[in-house]
Amino acid sequence: GESVGLHLPTLSVQEGDNSIINCAYSNSASDYFIWYKQESGKGPQFIIDIRSNMDKRQGQRVTVLLNKTVKHLSLQIAATQPGDSAVYFCAATISGNTPLVFGKGTRLSVIA
């Protein structure tokens, strides 16, 4: 089955620096990947997604990189702001209305 894990449980960065959060997945059949942000007391909030036919996708201040060879993806946040402080989860699935499998989560703390 699928398992998704993260390399670092916590990450502290200075305001204005770039943040990189990593994630590994195990099921090579996974073809859809999503990064979520979860603030305290709230449900996961969609940040960015990527499909397996791409290796990079950019959003506003965020970039997701996918390396299918080593089954790894990362989330890069540019110019990290205090409002970025939250727990970040990666999730993977096989397209077709199948459930997401979540990684353990990384808590990002932004130091002002």
Add this chain to the structure above:
Amino acid sequence: SAVISQKPSRDICQRGTSLTIQCQVDSQVTMMFWYRQQPGQSLTLIATANQGSEATYESGFVIDKFPISRPNLTFSTLTVSNMSPEDSSIYLCSVEVGTGPGYTFGSGTRLTVV
């Protein structure tokens, strides 16, 4: 993307009782997914609810403990039965709506069992 209304947002319950959590979606969806998030942990899938059929439960979760209803394409309930303090968690529902990216989540139900 879809909008999910989940309620209650939180509750404190006595052990041995049951709580039913409701999720209402603003569009018709085939599958609804129920997750549990234990304190300080990630989301774990409880079951997948397909309208008109029995829910499919993940390993470690059983229907007697977490009965699910899916009466139509916009609504589902999850009941946490015979609760114990170990059931204290956040419970979330989720759907995939093909018109938008990602999967949408409800805001969660924070359950505390005392």
